[in-house]
Amino acid sequence: MENKTVFKLFAVSQPGIEKITLLELEDLGIKGKNVPGGVEFRGGLKELYLSNLWLRTANRILVRVASFKVTAFSELVKKVSRYPWDIYFPFSQKVRIRVTCRKSKLYHSKAVAERVLKGIHHRLKHKLEKAQFEDEGTSIIVRIDNDFCTISVSSSGISLHKRGYRVVETEAPLRETLASAMILASGWDRKTPLVDPFCGSGTISIEAALIGGNIPPGLNREFAFMKWKNFDESLWNQILEDARKNMKDFPEVYGFDISERAIKAAIKNAKAAGVKVSFKVASFPEDGVPPLVYVITNPPYGKRIKVNAEKVYKKFGNWLKKSFSGYKVGFLAPYDRLASATGIKCKKILSFSNGGIRVNLYCNR
Numbered sequence: 001m002e003n004k005t006v007f008k009l010f011a012v013s014q015p016g017i018e019k020i021t022l023l024e025l026e027d028l029g030i031k032g033k034n035v036p037g038g039v040e041f042r043g044g045l046k047e048l049y050l051s052n053l054w055l056r057t058a059n060r061i062l063v064r065v066a067s068f069k070v071t072a073f074s075e076l077v078k079k080v081s082r083y084p085w086d087i088y089f090p091f092s093q094k095v096r097i098r099v100t101c102r103k104s105k106l107y108h109s110k111a112v113a114e115r116v117l118k119g120i121h122h123r124l125k126h127k128l129e130k131a132q133f134e135d136e137g138t139s140i141i142v143r144i145d146n147d148f149c150t151i152s153v154s155s156s157g158i159s160l161h162k163r164g165y166r167v168v169e170t171e172a173p174l175r176e177t178l179a180s181a182m183i184l185a186s187g188w189d190r191k192t193p194l195v196d197p198f199c200g201s202g203t204i205s206i207e208a209a210l211i212g213g214n215i216p217p218g219l220n221r222e223f224a225f226m227k228w229k230n231f232d233e234s235l236w237n238q239i240l241e242d243a244r245k246n247m248k249d250f251p252e253v254y255g256f257d258i259s260e261r262a263i264k265a266a267i268k269n270a271k272a273a274g275v276k277v278s279f280k281v282a283s284f285p286e287d288g289v290p291p292l293v294y295v296i297t298n299p300p301y302g303k304r305i306k307v308n309a310e311k312v313y314k315k316f317g318n319w320l321k322k323s324f325s326g327y328k329v330g331f332l333a334p335y336d337r338l339a340s341a342t343g344i345k346c347k348k349i350l351s352f353s354n355g356g357i358r359v360n361l362y363c364n365r
């Protein structure tokens with residue numbers, strides 16, 4: 001029988017790219033509301049599956065399971081035990097509980113985590129074990145704000161940026177979700193040839209090929225909701241079948257890098273992703289690239305990779321102006337002066353943290 005439950009859902013995205021996640025949801029026909037750190041929306045199993053499968057810029061999709069007022073630990077255990085935890089944890093498994101408390105009588109996060117687990121155990125006939133490692137087990141997110149507690153469960157399992165194709169890493173790789181946010185924010189039409197002249201392990205090129213080919217980023221991975229009691233396998237298979245039917249031919253995508261090791265990694269990663277990208281060891285090549293291009297890139301800006309960043313950005317700008325009859329560009333830089341070194345007139349479109357360093361996306365559109 002069709003499950004008609006409407007869930008309160010939350011797409012967690014990195015601060016600074018929430019508005020791109022909202023646009024992605026709208027493309028799926030789902031209405032949402034931006035709040036710091038993500039997008040709130042409502043939906044049934046269909047929306048839950050679609051958002052996990054398709055969102056390229058979200059880290060996880062949370063389901064709000066419980067919300068109540070609380071001021072004492074005994075009350076917390078009792079209220080938690082009233083919710084149907086067996087739907088989300090139908091068997092013994094590892095969980096990771098993250099707690100934040102603000103302006104509340106209950107402020108000791110470790111004690112809150114213990115009581116929440118105790119309350120869940122009252123409801124279940126089996127035990128949940130605490131996960132030891134990052135990205136191990138299903139996340140339970142507890143927030144107590146002004147004595148009001150909300151508890152959410154991640155429906156995604158391991159973070160959605162892990163598409164399953166990054167088999168080799170190189171120096172300073174970009175998160176897959178951020179690479180996609182750059183491409184989507186830059187307004188690429190998904191047809192014009194796209195070039196990344198500092199491609200490293202190929203993240204931007206691979207994400208672009210997935211976007212151009214209309215391939216969902218989660219096509220080759222598992223999700224936590226597949227183990228839930230309410231998993232609707234036929235609905236899920238229908239969603240996958242629709243996605244496969246709507247795939248498109250790959251656009252032309254080029255990735256260049258001065259490092260042979262990086263290009264070898266990029267080729268392996270693209271193969272694992274099942275996408276077509278043309279990779280070559282080269283520094284600002286003068287031929288073999290069409291005259292009209294979209295350039296989306298993450299140059300070495302001298303923080304994680306030691307280079308004379310101003311010199312590299314200047315060379316990059318000169319290469320664009322000299323080699324192409326027309327180009328649109330989107331590139332990362334940690335500050336305006338470095339962006340200006342390219343000599344290209346551009347606007348700051350997004351601002352987010354990349355590996356602990358604040359960077360901006362500059363575009364000339």
Ligand SMILES: C[S@@+](CC[C@H](N)C(=O)[O-])C[C@H]1O[C@@H](n2cnc3c(N)ncnc32)[C@H](O)[C@@H]1O
Binds near residue numbers: 283
């Ligand atoms: C920040 S990393 C790019 C990381 C990439 N976005 C990824 O996800 O793996 C910058 C890359 O620029 C390359 N590079 C540095 N100087 C270069 C140059 N003059 N020409 C081409 N590539 C260069 C480095 O080898 C490095 O792989």
